Amino acid sequence: MTPLEITGSLGIVGYGLGAIGPGIGVGLIFASVIQGTARQPEARGAMMGTAWIGFAVTEALAIIGIALAFVFG
Amino acid sequence: MSGFLSGLVPLDTGGFEAPGVQSFDFPPFFASVPWLQAIISVILILSFWLIMARKNAMVPSKGQFIGETAYFFIRNTIARDMIGHDFRRYLPLLMALFSFVLINNLFGVFPFLLLPTPSHVGWPYGLAIMVWVIYNGIGISKFGLFGYLKNTSLPAGVPVFMWPLIIPLEFISNIIVRPITLSLRLFANMFAGHLLVLVFVLGGEYLLLHSESIINKTAGVVALIFSMAIFGLEIFVQSLQAFIFTVLTAQYISSASAEEH
Numbered sequence: 001m002t003p004l005e006i007t008g009s010l011g012i013v014g015y016g017l018g019a020i021g022p023g024i025g026v027g028l029i030f031a032s033v034i035q036g037t038a039r040q041p042e043a044r045g046a047m048m049g050t051a052w053i054g055f056a057v058t059e060a061l062a063i064i065g066i067a068l069a070f071v072f073g
Numbered sequence: 074m075s076g077f078l079s080g081l082v083p084l085d086t087g088g089f090e091a092p093g094v095q096s097f098d099f100p101p102f103f104a105s106v107p108w109l110q111a112i113i114s115v116i117l118i119l120s121f122w123l124i125m126a127r128k129n130a131m132v133p134s135k136g137q138f139i140g141e142t143a144y145f146f147i148r149n150t151i152a153r154d155m156i157g158h159d160f161r162r163y164l165p166l167l168m169a170l171f172s173f174v175l176i177n178n179l180f181g182v183f184p185f186l187l188l189p190t191p192s193h194v195g196w197p198y199g200l201a202i203m204v205w206v207i208y209n210g211i212g213i214s215k216f217g218l219f220g221y222l223k224n225t226s227l228p229a230g231v232p233v234f235m236w237p238l239i240i241p242l243e244f245i246s247n248i249i250v251r252p253i254t255l256s257l258r259l260f261a262n263m264f265a266g267h268l269l270v271l272v273f274v275l276g277g278e279y280l281l282l283h284s285e286s287i288i289n290k291t292a293g294v295v296a297l298i299f300s301m302a303i304f305g306l307e308i309f310v311q312s313l314q315a316f317i318f319t320v321l322t323a324q325y326i327s328s329a330s331a332e333e334h
Contacts, residue, residue: 049154053324056317060254063261070094070264 011069018065025058089279092271097192097264110190114176122172147171147319155323156330163326166207171319174200174259178311181267182304189311192263194256201256204322209248212329225329247328255321262314266307273300 033051037044099106125140133141152160152167174191181189191197212221226244227236273296280293 049150049320052313052317053320056258056313056321057254060258060261063265064254064257066265067257067261 009069011072014072015065015069019062022058022062022065025061026055029054029058088283089276092268092275096268096271097188106186106188107190107193107196110177110180110186110188111196114173114180114190117176118169118172122168144168151316151319151323155320156327159330160323163323167319167323170200170204170322171315174318175312175315178263178315179308181263181270181311182307189263189267191259192267194260194264197256197260200259200318201252204255204325205252208322208325208329211326215330221329224331251325255318259314259318262310266310270300270303270307273297273303 029051033044033047036047121140125137125144128137130137147168148160148164151171152164156163177190177196179189180186181192191200209221212225215221216224222244225247226240228239228243231239277293277296277300280289280296282293284290284293
């Protein structure tokens with residue numbers, strides 16, 4: 001007897017695991033931006049420009065993960 | 074035991090089909106919708122910039138103010154900050170890229186179309202190949218083939234014993250990985266965003282109309298209301314991705330044409 005049966009794609013579980021790293025990374029990026037803004041508010045514009053690029057590069061990992069979850073799922 | 078767990082066994086009831094890759098396919102007659110969207114976007118962009126460039130008054134009207142704000146945003150925030158003093162040559166490319174990607178992304182929240190064109194992977198591939206050819210062409214025409222290869226794959230100041238490690242890494246990262254991530258980032262953001270909207274709207278509709286219990290119906294209503302917030306998030310992500318695509322293009326151009334770095 002199987003107590004619990006869940007059908008579906010294991011790729012989604014892999015995507016969940018793969019989203020941990022980018023989640024931490026994006027959090028670190030914006031934590032640094034908040035800290036930097038608190039220390040020097042007038043530098044906010046320059047920091048946000050860099051932060052968006054770093055955000056996109058970090059987030060690309062999670063996004064590639066969801067694409068691969070569909071490719072292999 | 075099985076009585077308790079029987080509520081947890083899902084997916085055997087039939088009925089709801091989760092949205093997936095097949096949700097992006099069109100029936101045969103409508104297969105050219107992404108092409109139509111791209112053509113509409115080109116017409117929109119051309120007319121917008123032509124109208125904005127036609128009448129330039131000393132005291133700007135409201136329309137001219139909007140056009141100038143958009144122009145200065147791309148010119149100052151993207152081109153000048155990223156490329157530096159030689160940015161004027163690349164400004165038309167960046168303007169066209171930003172407008173094209175932005176309008177095509179925003180088709181994802183436009184009524185009756187509701188499909189971002191770059192969620193079909195061929196469009197980001199095409200854009201990324203174009204950007205790849207352009208930035209490599211700029212570097213090669215400036216330094217020659219071998220000079221450009223040396224510039225991209227060997228940062229200045231690396232000690233000699235690190236060369237066997239650094240040169241393949243930099244080559245792979247700058248020549249091969251860049252276009253792949255550039256296209257996949259745009260594609261997957263649009264794909265995932267559209268899928269998220271589909272999950273909330275279709276799931277909410279199914280819960281509301283095809284299920285029995287009152288809890289499910291309530292959850293369906295909440296999901297349908299919350300899908301509006303997802304649309305708001307989508308507008309943000311779509312604008313952000315257009316910005317990121319253009320910024321990265323400018324950065325690739327700047328690193329390909331930089332003297333020493």
